[in-house]
Amino acid sequence: MFLSAACDFKRSQADRRKELAAIGSGVPAVSRAAPEPNAELRLRGEGLFFRRAGCAACHKVNQRGDATKCPNLGVGDGMTESVAVRGARRVGNLSAIEYIVTSIVDPNAYVVSGYKPGVVKKLDEPPTSLSDDEIVALAAYLAGLSNTPVTDMDVVRAHNRIEIARRLREQRLAAKRKPQSKR
């Protein structure tokens, strides 16, 4: 169908101009940006970040938000790369999205240099109670900040990582609770 309404909602201005030009000339627009995988998931994550999940109380993303005490997860405030780029490098065997999921589930697993551990509560427990799907949506939003597409495999990896991060978190907390007897 000519100009079907099945809108890829991230069409570039150039595409839009091409389509308008095509309407004018009666010739269908030929090129369309390939639909971005997981674009909806990323949008859902963005909404969560700035609203229900409360992340923006502590983090800015690029120029968005006004919290300055915690790391900017985009570029700015001393960060030269977004968390999507720096996260991919941070821990050898983790992809960006896996690193980000870990940071959400187990904030003290890897502490950003210059910041103190222990300030972030468990966000998958009350009062925030993020579901696994919400955690993955948030991670997809942040992983997408580097403008690389978030693939279906990334989403699968992110889900798997939640379980691992949770288990490691509980182990670490249990070890901390043990009385420090003899070393």
Ligand code: HEC
């Ligand atoms: C109470 C403040 C606070 C809240 C709320 C908070 N964070 Fe954080 N976050 C921090 C601090 C402080 C750090 C850096 C210290 C650390 O790594 O533990 C951090 C680190 C991170 C990192 C790693 C950054 C890096 O450069 O490696 C990510 C990703 C992250 N947070 C995502 C989130 C998301 C998503 C949410 C919402 C679900 C969230 N945070 C909520 C304070 C917060």
